[in-house]
Amino acid sequence: MVAHRAAQAGLKVSILCDGPQVQREDLVDRFRSSDPQTMMSPYPPVPHAPQPQVARTDDYLIQKGPHAYDQQYIRAVGGTTWHWAAAAWRYLPNDMKLKSRYGVGRDWPLDYWDIEPWYQAAEEEMGVAGPEDAPFDAPRSAPYPMPAAPLSYMDQVFHEKLTALGYDHVSAPQARNNQQVYDGRPPCCGNANCMPICPIGAQYSGNIAVEKAQAAGAELITNAVVHHLEVGDDGEIIAARYLTPSREEFRIEADRFVLAANGIEGPKILLMSTQENAPEGVANSSDMVGRNLMDHPGTSSSFDSEVPLWPGRGPNVISAITSLRDGDFRSEHAARKLMILNMNPVEGIAKAAIDEGLTGTELREAVRHRTARRQVITAFHEQLPDPSNRIRPSTEGKTDRLGLPRPEIHYDVGDYVARAAEDTRKRVERIAETLGATASSVEHNEGYLPNNHITGATIMGDDPRDSVVDADCRAHDHPNLWISSSSTFPSVSSVNVTLTIAALALRMGEHIVNEARP
Amino acid sequence: MIETHLSRRLFLGGASAAALMPGAALAQSDGRKTLAFAATCRELAGFDTIPNALVAGAARAFPDEDRTALAEKTASPDLSKSLLKTLYTGMYSPEDGDPTRFAYAEALMYAAVEDSLNVPSYCGGVPGYWAEKPVSA
Ligand SMILES: Cc1cc2nc3c(=O)[nH]c(=O)nc-3n(C[C@H](O)[C@H](O)[C@H](O)COP(=O)(O)OP(=O)(O)OC[C@H]3O[C@@H](n4cnc5c(N)ncnc54)[C@H](O)[C@@H]3O)c2cc1C
Numbered sequence: 001m002v003a004h005r006a007a008q009a010g011l012k013v014s015i016l017c018d019g020p021q022v023q024r025e026d027l028v029d030r031f032r033s034s035d036p037q038t039m040m041s042p043y044p045p046v047p048h049a050p051q052p053q054v055a056r057t058d059d060y061l062i063q064k065g066p067h068a069y070d071q072q073y074i075r076a077v078g079g080t081t082w083h084w085a086a087a088a089w090r091y092l093p094n095d096m097k098l099k100s101r102y103g104v105g106r107d108w109p110l111d112y113w114d115i116e117p118w119y120q121a122a123e124e125e126m127g128v129a130g131p132e133d134a135p136f137d138a139p140r141s142a143p144y145p146m147p148a149a150p151l152s153y154m155d156q157v158f159h160e161k162l163t164a165l166g167y168d169h170v171s172a173p174q175a176r177n178n179q180q181v182y183d184g185r186p187p188c189c190g191n192a193n194c195m196p197i198c199p200i201g202a203q204y205s206g207n208i209a210v211e212k213a214q215a216a217g218a219e220l221i222t223n224a225v226v227h228h229l230e231v232g233d234d235g236e237i238i239a240a241r242y243l244t245p246s247r248e249e250f251r252i253e254a255d256r257f258v259l260a261a262n263g264i265e266g267p268k269i270l271l272m273s274t275q276e277n278a279p280e281g282v283a284n285s286s287d288m289v290g291r292n293l294m295d296h297p298g299t300s301s302s303f304d305s306e307v308p309l310w311p312g313r314g315p316n317v318i319s320a321i322t323s324l325r326d327g328d329f330r331s332e333h334a335a336r337k338l339m340i341l342n343m344n345p346v347e348g349i350a351k352a353a354i355d356e357g358l359t360g361t362e363l364r365e366a367v368r369h370r371t372a373r374r375q376v377i378t379a380f381h382e383q384l385p386d387p388s389n390r391i392r393p394s395t396e397g398k399t400d401r402l403g404l405p406r407p408e409i410h411y412d413v414g415d416y417v418a419r420a421a422e423d424t425r426k427r428v429e430r431i432a433e434t435l436g437a438t439a440s441s442v443e444h445n446e447g448y449l450p451n452n453h454i455t456g457a458t459i460m461g462d463d464p465r466d467s468v469v470d471a472d473c474r475a476h477d478h479p480n481l482w483i484s485s486s487s488t489f490p491s492v493s494s495v496n497v498t499l500t501i502a503a504l505a506l507r508m509g510e511h512i513v514n515e516a517r518p
Numbered sequence: 519m520i521e522t523h524l525s526r527r528l529f530l531g532g533a534s535a536a537a538l539m540p541g542a543a544l545a546q547s548d549g550r551k552t553l554a555f556a557a558t559c560r561e562l563a564g565f566d567t568i569p570n571a572l573v574a575g576a577a578r579a580f581p582d583e584d585r586t587a588l589a590e591k592t593a594s595p596d597l598s599k600s601l602l603k604t605l606y607t608g609m610y611s612p613e614d615g616d617p618t619r620f621a622y623a624e625a626l627m628y629a630a631v632e633d634s635l636n637v638p639s640y641c642g643g644v645p646g647y648w649a650e651k652p653v654s655a
Pocket residue numbers: 016017018019039072073074075076077078079080081083084085086087088089195206224225226227260261262263265266269451452453454484485486496497498499501
């Protein structure tokens with residue numbers, strides 16, 4: 001998005017991407033024909049730029065515990081939003097004032113209203129459908145670009161029960177075309193495959209911004225693994241160095257640099273770039289690069305409702321419980337957003353029924369009966385920034401195929417989340433009961449699930465002694481380096497992060513253009 | 519109730535069982551074995567008809583002796599479960615090897631629920647259809 005804005009303004013822009021350009025049709029074919037179907041099965045392996053997979057993250061991410069930081073991301077043009085769920089939430093004003101409001105975590109050096117217009121611009125760019133005046137949705141200066149997506153039948157039944165229990169349950173804002181063409185993309189017709197690939201492009205994905213940037217004149221260089229930023233004597237970044245798949249090294253000079261390589265690879269590039277003018281790595285005079293790593297430690301609970309509700313019709317997630325997003329409890333334990341999962345659960349159910357020894361009509365009927373009733377509620381918990389949670393280049397010399405150090409992660413979720421997660425599970429048990437589930441059908445995941453909201457490791461703040469970038473996402477140490485990633489966020493809140501990345505990116509694009517073309 | 523929604527699959531399943539096996543000129547005994555294997559598939563899975571892609575794919579996936587045991591109904595419970603998982607998922611998953619997919623949309627797990635759920639990655643209906651009550655809710 002930054003590249004698009006800069007190219008539109010007539011600046012000369014080069015986009016470096018470590019992976020290949022991919023085509024939606026090929027991704028869909030790969031998904032349908034892949035053996036086990038995982039989040040990553042549509043995406044071609046990129047041997048020179050390893051992509052962590054939730055099922056096998058130890059192939060690449062090195063986990064030093066005590067909890068695993070099992071994140072997963074795509075290294076291809078367009079990035080990880082190829083397979084997101086398009087949930088496009090704004091932060092609440094209080095999400096940015098945790099310290100001053102609740103005495104925990106850190107404040108943003110920004111006020112919500114500083115970025116409100118950029119939220120609106122991001123929603124218009126991505127095409128967000130959302131509910132008007134929904135409880136615990138952020139205040140806004142203009143309507144959502146599209147009206148809220150209709151709730152599925154399952155969501156409607158949940159809505160009735162949740163409202164009776166006193167919860168605020170809303171149609172989730174989503175960057176997905178709701179019953180209309182938007183920006184030349186078709187309306188969502190419920191292929192129910194948003195994760196791992198929308199076959200028709202009804203939901204927004206990062207490749208769209210890259211294509212627009214190219215159309216506006218930006219140059220795209222693929223399979224270019226950036227591994228080093230050179231710092232000049234005046235503290236400015238003078239060049240980025242990248243490796244091709246055959247380990248050939250190139251160097252590209254520019255007046256301005258924007259690092260947008262996700263919340264793990266971005267900080268890793270900075271930390272790999274140790275040199276005379278940046279002995280601890282680029283942008284790291286505060287020693288905060290790689291630290292304060294956060295995510296939304298997740299819970300997931302399943303149960304069998306009494307009546308058939310048929311999850312799996314329409315987009316993968318349509319609604320959310322918002323009541324626990326904010327409140328005085330945040331001084332004690334984590335804020336949360338709970339979601340009713342709308343993914344077709346039949347595969348796991350069929351395998352389990354077969355393992356039980358069911359056959360014939362009994363098997364077939366059991367598969368139908370259980371699939372119609374299997375409900376899943378997931379929750380994102382707000383984690384606080386802790387400098388000891390960190391990512392760094394392998395300290396044991398473990399490298400990838402290009403010889404670059406693999407990311408090593410130390411990660412501890414902490415009690416602030418643990419207290420909230422315990423409460424979440426109790427609440428889900430109560431919700432299950434209201435839907436007629438027996439207590440024995442309720443199952444909770446163990447520990448925490450990753451949610452791929454890779455946050456904090458190039459943290460934003462006013463004080464260069466304890467933060468990496470300023471309120472404009474510009475590195476304190478290098479006036480011509482900006483970072484566009486959730487890694488700049490001082491708080492992770494309880495909502496998905498990408499809309500906020502986009503809002504800050506559009507704002508940054510405007511700053512850069514104004515600075516380059518005063 | 520379910521049968522009325524199976525027209526696409528009935529059509530797919532209508533071809534002769536002999537055509538399920540690769541190679542046209544099958545010996546008669548092979549033909550009988552193939553028919554018996556297909557019958558086991560139908561009986562175990564609880565479907566009157568099963569798409570060719572699934573039966574032929576399963577027949578190719580299992581080693582000859584397993585196929586014979588399944589056709590002659592002398593298979594162990596584990597082998598029967600393995601066949602069922604193959605037919606329900608469209609993917610052969612041997613215990614000691616990597617799984618191989620030979621069918622996706624035809625998998626019986628999707629057929630079992632197709633009156634109410636579309637196969638993921640295929641359009642489910644008109645935009646917003648999901649707000650309607652599913653036919654079997
Ligand atoms: C299954 C799943 C579901 C999700 N659902 C949601 C959701 O519903 N809502 C939401 O808000 N978020 C969601 N997310 C998170 C969302 O995908 C990320 O927040 C978002 O993609 C982050 O954007 P980014 O540009 O920072 O990183 P990415 O999208 O990962 O893009 C980084 C880009 O940098 C490139 N790159 C990386 N390293 C290098 C290098 N060394 N040199 C050159 N190029 C490099 C990569 O190829 C990639 O193109 C989901 C994530 C997953 C995995």
